[in-house]
Amino acid sequence: MEDIQAVKRVKTFILPDKCFENRVACAWRRGNKFSIYPRSQIPNKTTSESDNKTADKILVFNQEILLFTPILRKLVNEANGTFLSLKKVTETSKNTENQVEYLKLSRQYRSIIRVCIENLQEAGEKEEDAVARNNLLSYLTIFYSIECIWHLCEILYIDIIPGDIVLPFLLEWVRFHFPHHEQSAVQLLESCERGSEDNPDYWDTVVGMVVQGRVDVARALLKLHSAVDTNEFKLVDNSLRSMPVYSVYSGISTGEFTISWKHWQAECRSKLSSRLLAHQPQLELIMRIMTGDYSAFESIRGKYSSWFDVLGGWVMFTTPWARRRELGAAAAACAGLAVGGGGHLDVMVRAALEGDLYLVIHEIQQMADNGWFATHLTDVLLQCGKLHILDKHQTDVTSRLRDSLVLEYGSLLLEHQSLWPVGLSYLASVPDGARRAELMLERIPIRTEGKALRVVAEAKKYGLLGVAQSVCSCMSARALSRGAAGAALAWGARARSAAQCARAAHRALRAYCAGGALPAADLLLTAGATLLVDDTLLLLGKYCDFHRLYKSREFKKAAKLLVSLITSNIAPDYFWATLLLDALPLLETEEPVLSAADSYELMLCLELRAACLARPQAELLRLALARNLARTALHDVQHD
Template sequence: MDDIQTIKRVKTFVLPDKCFEKRVACAWRRGNKFSVYPRSQKPNKTTSESSVKTDDKILVISQEIGLFSPILRRLVNEANGTFLSVRKVSETSKNSDNQVEFLKLSRQYRSIIRVCIESLQEAGEKEEDGVTRNDLLSYITIFYSIECIWHLCEILFIDIIPGDVVLPFLLEWVRFHFPRHEQTAAQLLESCERGSEDHPDYWDTVVGMVVQGRVDVARALLKLHSAVDSNEFKLVDNSLRSMPVYSVYGGISTGEFTISWKHWQAECRSKLNSRLLGQQPQLELVMRIMTGEYSAFESIRGKYTSWFDVLGGWLLFTAPWARRHELGSAA
């Protein structure tokens, strides 16, 4: 078989032939530019030679700047207005607390980025040139990452969190930016067919919902399994149903919740050690995740694009009461 080589398309252009009649030279200019021009090795003395030389041209070659495109220029202009507003608010914050205004401007900035991403996606769908389409896809990836990280920073440094317990906000962040498992779960639940374990992504989706703290969705997915009436499934379902959930407005202190949580995890660990789930390795994995077992999270790490996907789940099953200033030790 002939070797198949992958050829990457790059932008190319052809220099006019006249550039090479008297040899060609190149000189760097200010910025990301350089000039290409004909270069004669002999000085021109006659009038006829001078007249020929008048047809010579200097070609200026420069790097294409993405920010000059209409979509990205609109992003820069709108974001500039937001940052100017931040500057004004920061000047007045010396005399008053403007946390709400900072949060409002942060969300406004993220909204601007998401509009830009949508515009880039629409342009990419209409673009016929492969090179330009790849450029647009690269911009989408870059700005999606920017918005994702900015949202996380907003939670950690700007948002007003009751009781400073950050877990619910982190779980919401994960659900918002990594909806792959949620979308698959919606499809499975919509079909509502017993025996859904035949779907290639069934167990990954169940685990994904548990990691994201979507316990009700995970239980609903388990009920679609053909062996849902077995003791193993009932055992895991009961553990998921009884999982304590902390709320600042729940009427219990952090200490009381911690005791309740550790008692629940001890029960899960006891069920796991009893080897009752030995015949169901996927259910055993779910239970290991619920006990906060590090090796369980390591085993599923390869199924996720980044550690962001499992950030909320790791915190959920190791330190759900953690406050923002405690995230370092929880990590």
């Protein structure tokens, strides 16, 4: 059966060009994309070069991702918040005392799904294009099924049910998801007219209310019948009114309720066998349903779209005291009412009622929601301690299953241009996620500096420092290639890459020597320990500091810093001329700012690096140094 279903899911593509008729190859690309291209043939030496050239094409195929539809983005983002909240609850407590929190978070997931369904309904009503409207309707079908199964799993595996009597919750599930005859019941009751049996939907509505356990509504509808005062109607009304209803808070034990219930049903059977309802077949049908007559349920099965509609009524009139683990028999009985094979939803509902969570997860993985449902439901069930999956060797693989689903779902989101940070949060919650995140994050297309900063921030957030450094290095190289030395310096400093910083610093110093301005001065003045990454970067940073001091007329500090730069010998050869000539204004100040020792140091450097300066410049600097020595000597004598 699975092989047949797999064959049905295969999609055939007709390649549109003749170049694909022979020697076609395929290659996977990034994410869910793959390319088909014609393999190049070996050129024939006897043919001309123009004959060997063909109009080859490359076809790119990618999987249609439902979750990437704009209207479903809110679903993805809000579900991520609930996923992280569940993770936090699990980490803060290692036992099952957080069952109330788990139930609360499960209901948050369902409310998110309901909002999504409402958005799809509104969009479908406004959409004018037929194709787009059909797509929205198909999305609606998917999420209706998701919400239905999630609600059922919540009742069976997550909710805290007093006494484990599941009937009230099961009836609520049926009424909420399969509200057949509800609208007609409302219309009939609003009209409140005696003789409503003339309405063609009257009896179907009454029976439907009884099957859904809405006894009060059924009694109110029966009172609209013109023959309500006859003995037959009073008999049925009395039976409905006296039907025992179990409540864990009533003070009656399950055994006492069972005795009371069986006694009530025996009375109903006695009334049936007395043939008092022979002249009212519809009332007789209602009484047969109340006695749990299987043939009565078979007779009404055709009025409903699925066997789920009668499930609550079957449990209510056969085993109203049933526990959750006892619903498998009821599911089998109701599923037997169906004509023909069951659909996909039928299989999931029956598997959930029978407690086969492995089959439930297997089936929901076949849904076209790209793994959203399987990932989050499996995560909730695992954290609640209700999921136990064994492989063929009877080894517990529950955690591995959950991790695998989360890993694939997070990887899928990483393919989207704006949802990739959400995908990272999923990968961070599984053991093998860090390596997967590292491989995928460094392959995200980055076209703007804002995107690069976001990638770096997210990488650091999850401890992927190698990715952060790699992105910064690439951005530094990219900035340097377009001549933006300041941006290159900033990115190189973020990467703490000595090579990138050195290249950017050299580019900046050469540009300054050619008459340009110093780049990223503000950055360099506040760089701090980052300047120690590379000597050239340190030189550039201190040189910017020298200019700041000079402009603020702090000449003594500027002179001291300049001398230290010259004597440290960290400047490249092409920058020596600039450093030496920067000493000239400091040598011509009104009061000497360079000491005799500083002057001797500069004279020594000048003689060693004289080739870097033109002869007139060197002579002028020698003269200025000699004059500064004389001034400092005279200044020292006057102060003595």
